[in-house]
Amino acid sequence: MKSRALAAAVALACVVPAAALAHHSFAVYFDPDKEVSITGKVTAFRFTNPHGTVVLDVTDQQGKVTEWRAETNAPVVLMRRGWARDSIKPGETVTIDGWVSRDGKPYMRLRRAVRADGKLIGSAAFGQADQS
């Protein structure tokens, strides 16, 4: 399925406490007050601690492709929410929402990921009152 336009609607949403940390600090890297949602074609999925990484090409309305990276909680945390090494495969289209990097780079912290058919990946999103 063709990637949808970048929907980086950086919305001032409700204040959301930081997601669970692994090695580096959520609060230092990500803005808990700025949410972002992107849809793109996955080019890589790294499922190793201290954080997993989803790399995806996101095409905007002008056709420009930007490579985004979505950092996940530690895979040990993801595994308890039904994630596995092959939960996301290169080539598939996913929508990821979460919190954007403070430095303005195409980098974000994943709160949840859904497939093109709208199905949530894993058993629950990450974020407020997070459980590891």
Added chain:
Amino acid sequence: MRALLIAATTLMVAPAPAMAEPDLRGFWNLSFGSEQPPADLIAKLPANTVVIEDTGVVEFPKDEYGGLKMKPEALAKATAWQPEDDMLVSRVCLAPSIVYALQGPFPFEVYQTPDLIVLKYEYFDQVRLIHMDGRGHPPADAPHSKMGHSIGRWDGDELVIDTTHIAASTITNNGLDHSDKIHMVERYRLSEDGKSILATQWFEDPEVLENNGARYIKWTRQTGQYVYPYECDPSFALEYERIGKPAGQ
């Protein structure tokens, strides 16, 4: 026969044997709810102590230290710290010391014997030995490690762990580092229903801090669970380096 009766009577009036120590064995996961720590537990902290509120999910942003007062050199170092400093292949998988690792949202397992308690942490696959056999700490020049050297004792129904020989590392994961002179004392007790551990983690570091720090931490027992291997992969830092660069470069 008379002697037997006397012996039996003695047994009946003799004080009951000392209560066995609380059983802390099992899998414990951080309790993510926010609640006030028990006042009596906080009251046992030494004077000049600030309870910092970064336990679990919450972390301090840059330049916030929760009331910890730093000596000038430590403050200057923390102020100069940049997040990218830790996002290097050479650093991203350096395990933090127990001072920071203890409060994170990762589970641990407890193995308990009268002379030794083993704490197996999921975070960075770390293991602590808590010596309960009455020994002291090794000489000051003995090797230091991220988990340090721990000796424990029972204070009533509370487990008190005294830890020294902790290698220098982070306190708050945002540039505030402790020295290898840090001294940590933890106090653990079971909740009344036995389902949770309520704990304080206190620390002093005369080389870095003007005051003392502490955290309140609560974990909940979960059955049928195990810690997973952590096996940190430093190539995560390479992903970070690639952010914002054109694909393929």
